[in-house]
Amino acid sequence: MGIVEPLLGGFAVALKPVNLLAGLVGAVLGTVIGVLPGLGPTATIALLLPVTIGMDMISAIIMLAGVYYGAMYGGSTTSILVNIPGEAASVITCIDGYQMAKQGRAGPALGVSAFGSFIGGTFGVVVVMLVSPFLAEAAVKFGPPERFALLFFAFTLIGYLAGESMARGLLMGVVGLLLGVIGTDDIHGVDRFTFGTLYLRDGIGLVPLAMGLFGLGEILYNIEQREGQLSVMETPKDLLPTWQDWRESAAPIARGSLLGFGIGILPGGMPAISSLISYAMEKRVAKHPERFGKGAIEGVAGPETANNAATAGGFVPLLTLGIPTNSVLALLLAALMLHGVTPGPLLLFKYPDVFWGVIASMYIGNIMLLVLNLPLIGVFVQLLKVPYTLLSPLIIMFVLLGAYALNNSVTDVLVTILFGLLGYVIKRYNLEPAPLVLAFVLGPMMETSFRQSLIMSPTGSALIFLTRPLSAPLLVLAVLVLFLPLVRRRLRGLFQT
Amino acid sequence: MEERRHGTKRIDQVVGGGSIVMGVVLTVASWRLGLGVWREPGPGAWPFLLSLALTLFGSWLFFRPDPSVTVAAKLEPRWGRLVLALLSMVGYVVSMVPLGYLVSMFLLLLVQLRWVEGRRWGGSALAGLLSAIISFIVFGLWLKVPLPAGIIPIRAG
Numbered sequence: 001m002g003i004v005e006p007l008l009g010g011f012a013v014a015l016k017p018v019n020l021l022a023g024l025v026g027a028v029l030g031t032v033i034g035v036l037p038g039l040g041p042t043a044t045i046a047l048l049l050p051v052t053i054g055m056d057m058i059s060a061i062i063m064l065a066g067v068y069y070g071a072m073y074g075g076s077t078t079s080i081l082v083n084i085p086g087e088a089a090s091v092i093t094c095i096d097g098y099q100m101a102k103q104g105r106a107g108p109a110l111g112v113s114a115f116g117s118f119i120g121g122t123f124g125v126v127v128v129m130l131v132s133p134f135l136a137e138a139a140v141k142f143g144p145p146e147r148f149a150l151l152f153f154a155f156t157l158i159g160y161l162a163g164e165s166m167a168r169g170l171l172m173g174v175v176g177l178l179l180g181v182i183g184t185d186d187i188h189g190v191d192r193f194t195f196g197t198l199y200l201r202d203g204i205g206l207v208p209l210a211m212g213l214f215g216l217g218e219i220l221y222n223i224e225q226r227e228g229q230l231s232v233m234e235t236p237k238d239l240l241p242t243w244q245d246w247r248e249s250a251a252p253i254a255r256g257s258l259l260g261f262g263i264g265i266l267p268g269g270m271p272a273i274s275s276l277i278s279y280a281m282e283k284r285v286a287k288h289p290e291r292f293g294k295g296a297i298e299g300v301a302g303p304e305t306a307n308n309a310a311t312a313g314g315f316v317p318l319l320t321l322g323i324p325t326n327s328v329l330a331l332l333l334a335a336l337m338l339h340g341v342t343p344g345p346l347l348l349f350k351y352p353d354v355f356w357g358v359i360a361s362m363y364i365g366n367i368m369l370l371v372l373n374l375p376l377i378g379v380f381v382q383l384l385k386v387p388y389t390l391l392s393p394l395i396i397m398f399v400l401l402g403a404y405a406l407n408n409s410v411t412d413v414l415v416t417i418l419f420g421l422l423g424y425v426i427k428r429y430n431l432e433p434a435p436l437v438l439a440f441v442l443g444p445m446m447e448t449s450f451r452q453s454l455i456m457s458p459t460g461s462a463l464i465f466l467t468r469p470l471s472a473p474l475l476v477l478a479v480l481v482l483f484l485p486l487v488r489r490r491l492r493g494l495f496q497t
Numbered sequence: 498m499e500e501r502r503h504g505t506k507r508i509d510q511v512v513g514g515g516s517i518v519m520g521v522v523l524t525v526a527s528w529r530l531g532l533g534v535w536r537e538p539g540p541g542a543w544p545f546l547l548s549l550a551l552t553l554f555g556s557w558l559f560f561r562p563d564p565s566v567t568v569a570a571k572l573e574p575r576w577g578r579l580v581l582a583l584l585s586m587v588g589y590v591v592s593m594v595p596l597g598y599l600v601s602m603f604l605l606l607l608v609q610l611r612w613v614e615g616r617r618w619g620g621s622a623l624a625g626l627l628s629a630i631i632s633f634i635v636f637g638l639w640l641k642v643p644l645p646a647g648i649i650p651i652r653a654g
Contacts, residue, residue: 165563167509167558168509168512168558171513171516171551174547174550174554175516178544178547178548181543185540187540188540190530190531192540192541192544193523193544223578223579223613224575224578389610389615390614390616392614393605393613393628396605397605397606397628397629400589400605404642405642408642408643410594414590417590420586430508450538451538451543454536454537457535457536460534460536
């Protein structure tokens with residue numbers, strides 16, 4: 001079957017005024033919730049699901065998909081401006097994006113982030129369109145052992161986020177994994193490290209943890225370190241990226257597009273994982289890796305592109321096999337089923353207007369988001385001209401309100417403050433919060449796939465990870481990532497001797 | 498001010514030592530949760546492995562600290578403003594339900610602006626009041642977040 005004709009049909013569907021409006025509402029809403037801490041795309045789509053019942057099916061899916069990739073665009077804004085990640089995929093952007101803002105380069109950071117998101121998202125949509133059926137079959141072979149191997153590989157890359165010391169990064173990562181264990185064990189119903197408290201049975205929320213460690217931690221550190229009323233921010237200089245910025249960002253954007261899409265189609269391949277791997281890869285291939293963590297534009301361009309490409313990639317298994325690869329896509333699946341459509345290999349034939357309409361709307365949505373986000377850069381950068389002595393209390397208000405709005409819980413606010421204190425300690429002693437937060441996100445998925453793998457192992461042993469054709473190479477790669485720096489240091493020492 | 502760069506050998510040892518102790522405690526606690534068998538791992542199996550990893554990485558830092566790593570702090574700790582900022586936030590949490598969102602947020606912002614940030618009285622009070630009211634309108638009345646009413650009987654959510 002040709003692609004051009006059905007795609008044109010899809011555009012005819014997506015360009016209907018009602019669908020254009022649905023896409024615009026979704027994109028704007030997604031951008032806003034991406035910017036606001038406390039509300040993620042999962043919660044927003046869950047809240048919107050009942051609203052979509054009365055809507056036309058295609059309009060509903062277009063709107064919900066718009067919320068999802070709009071959130072990926074918006075999430076980076078607060079990461080860059082105030083060091084508060086809007087959602088998990090933007091945690092990495094805090095590292096270099098915020099440093100760029102501190103050096104008066106928030107405009108270029110936001111610009112590269114918007115363009116990278118556009119390119120990654122559009123690239124993802126093109127590939128979804130071209131190779132969906134073929135890739136979906138391959139993704140099905142990706143079982144729990146492969147998922148665990150991928151997650152373990154992602155975890156080993158966390159060590160590279162820690163700046164000067166890999167040991168410190170990995171230690172913070174393990175702490176993050178352990179924090180992810182807290183709560184009731186899903187399989188056995190046993191409480192783990194809850195100390196008898198009701199609150200901890202549901203586990204620690206990502207939002208209080210991330211907002212506390214990044215947002216409040218940074219504010220408390222600045223409060224303690226600042227002398228008088230000195231600003232911690234330099235006056236913003238350029239509004240858009242310079243020629244030099246584009247040159248430095250081109251290759252990371254290209255790599256981020258490929259990598260993000262590849263990870264996005266895998267079960268468990270969340271945008272957050274793609275941004276983490278992209279960052280580690282950019283640092284690895286950089287001529288001057290020491291610039292990372294100090295405002296390297298490649299550290300913004302790669303991950304921001306990758307998380308948007310991963311978002312698009314996630315639609316491959318969803319639309320062609322009915323397999324959601326993360327919680328947001330699971331809700332989109334629920335929305336399709338609410339309207340009587342079961343996604344799978346027959347979707348393309350039984351509901352071509354849904355499949356191609358959603359694909360075409362993603363092209364339009366990406367353009368909408370770029371047009372929406374570029375003029376806003378100037379507005380966002382103006383925010384940094386507000387005196388820090390005024391901005392700092394307002395950020396505290398924003399963080400505490402966001403923490404409360406999540407579950408209407410005062411305890412969430414208190415937990416956010418506690419993590420803020422931890423974030424201050426981490427910052428003061430040059431430890432890095434990003435590995436902790438990312439490992440916290442990866443942890444529950446790692447445990448589930450670890451346990452599922454052992455249960456399905458024919459010999460009832462951990463050998464299953466080494467006997468599968470996809471998981472074994474991933475684990476070997478992970479071990480190489482872990483030990484390569486040690487081996488290299490040892491060899492360098494030998495040569496110097 | 499001249500930036501002071503401290504070697505972090507001691508910090509690595511403190512962090513590493515703490516991690517070893519924590520790792521051992523958690524290993525025992527995980528063991529008690531039940532490790533299960535290979536084919537059916539118990540609730541303690543995963544945390545058990547993580548606790549061992551924590552002990553391992555803690556030992557790495559403790560026994561092989563990296564003196565080349567520097568700390569970011571420029572000054573000796575100045576606890577006054579930090580403690581005040583933290584206490585005002587805890588005060589906000591405690592007073593949120595009895596006093597209500599509007600009053601407790603106004604008080605938090607007043608303390609932050611006036612004493613933590615050192616801004617003038619009038620400006621601090623005005624900025625605190627406006628921010629509390631605007632955030633109440635956006636989150637409480639528009640986004641329907643049920644913010645506690647407390648002593649001012651305007652119901653949100």
